[in-house]
Amino acid sequence: MMSETTMTILGTSGAGKTCYLLSMYHKMCIGMNGFTITTDDDTDVDLRHRYDQMKDRSLGNRRFPAGTDGRSQYEFTLECGYKPIMSFSWDDYPGGYLDVKGTGDMDSYKQIEQSILNSSCLFICIDGTLLQGDDIDEKISAIRDDCSIYINPFFSKYRKEHGALPPTAFVITKWDICAPDNSSDDLIKIISEAFSPFFEAGKTGKTMAAIIPVSIDLYSNSTEPGKRMRPYDIELPIFMGIFFALQNKINNDKQNKTSLQNQISNERSTFRSFLFGDSDSVKQMNTDVRAIQNKLNINQQNLKKIFSQLEANVPLFFINGKQGKFSDIFEKRDAND
Ligand SMILES: Nc1nc2c(ncn2[C@@H]2O[C@H](COP(=O)(O)OP(=O)(O)OP(=O)(O)O)[C@@H](O)[C@H]2O)c(=O)[nH]1
Ligand SMILES: [Mg+2]
Structure with missing residues (x-):
């Protein structure tokens, strides 16, 4: 695997x-x-x-x-x-x-x-x-x-x-x-x-x-x-590794979600869709969006738990050479959601 x-x-x-x-x-x-x-x-x-x-x-x-x-x-x-x-x-x-x-x-x-x-x-x-x-x-x-x-x-x-x-x-x-x-x-x-x-x-x-x-x-x-x-x-290095990996995974899922949502609204703006309602492919994409959203919710919660461990236990953290906190990158991330 x-x-x-x-x-x-x-x-x-x-x-x-x-x-x-x-x-x-x-x-x-x-x-x-x-x-x-x-x-x-x-x-x-x-x-x-x-x-x-x-x-x-x-x-x-x-x-x-x-x-x-x-x-x-x-x-x-x-x-x-x-x-x-x-x-x-x-x-x-x-x-x-x-x-x-x-x-x-x-x-x-x-x-x-x-x-x-x-x-x-x-x-x-x-x-x-x-x-x-x-x-x-x-x-x-x-x-x-x-x-x-x-x-x-x-x-x-x-x-x-x-x-x-x-x-x-x-x-x-x-x-x-x-x-x-x-x-x-x-x-x-x-x-x-x-x-x-x-x-x-x-x-x-x-x-x-x-x-x-x-x-x-x-x-x-x-x-x-x-x-x-x-x-x-x-355990702290592993938590740090998972923190960044999970962040990447969440970002990928968000991109996938957005591109599906764009596809859905494109299809819905067609005349055909106006007359006959959602096509099967739009219905499928809607199901996929919900599945991605569920995964995102779970992963966001997991990320938050790992973040708390790092914030509390890894004080020596540096962003572009300056001492900072995990919250400097984590909360900014949340604000962009
Ligand atoms: N006191 C103390 N000694 C440690 C600790 N961790 C490892 N050691 C000692 O360091 C030695 C080498 O550790 P290894 O894990 O084998 O080193 P390695 O990096 O895998 O080395 P290579 O396989 O040759 O690349 C061990 O045999 C222990 O004697 C530790 O936390 N405290
Ligand atoms: Mg070894």
Whole structure:
């Protein structure tokens, strides 16, 4: 089955992409404010099994997944109140694929590029290990050397070929080990300097970026075997991705509705229609308009719920390089309805 949208996560080897996927799936299976995700049975068994291993503290460092050695694609459906909202696909691949000059693997690189092209939102995974300590300049250099250097050229090229960049979440992983060393202002300074193209006033269209610190386990130091893992904000990047995807879907549906309505009024303005009433095709189009309107109503409600999560929990959000709020784009949208 083709998913309705794609989420692409970019990050170098060891940044935490696979752990994020396992933790996010676990958390969203249990559910978060009425939102859950589902997948096919085989994937479910596989992801659960790998999560169970990861939570088994008695295994020491062996509990973590081995470095990813090839690309795998996962298909998920986000549901609210157990009703599907939207399907999305998720790629997990070795971070080394981003370093095309190092690996020389052009095919894998092209696949990632294609995946970005299909994405309504990007996640850039930043290794929290690089944010330890209190020397800000050192952190900026570390992130530039280990992360931006692979990601920024990729995006300059991307932007040249495809125009604007999709909305992007800078996902800071391993927040459990670097939270005390970084205030919100530090994070803004570090990320905006290391990834300046995302924070410049949009010369090439609108840029939207968020900084979202996450952790798979706030008790990562614990060796107590039965201690449950405690994830932190692991669901927020997914909510952001769905928010933008759902917005696109709603906009498409609105366009479809308007064009059907135009067709209906064109047909109705004919003499034939005046004499004999609505044709079968007009009746069908009217039914279709009602179906689209029902879908729109449901999706608007879902969008509103996701919006509230983001508005309350993602304060580090930037529109064309300036700090803003999700309500700056959401309420404007509503006003245009
Ligand atoms: N403390 C802490 N460590 C984490 C967290 N997430 C991941 N790690 C550590 O980071 C290591 C690498 O994580 P992975 O998810 O395998 O990294 P990856 O990005 O998938 O790496 P590749 O598959 O090589 O591209 C894990 O083995 C864990 O030790 C976290 O939230 N907190
Ligand atoms: Mg991996």
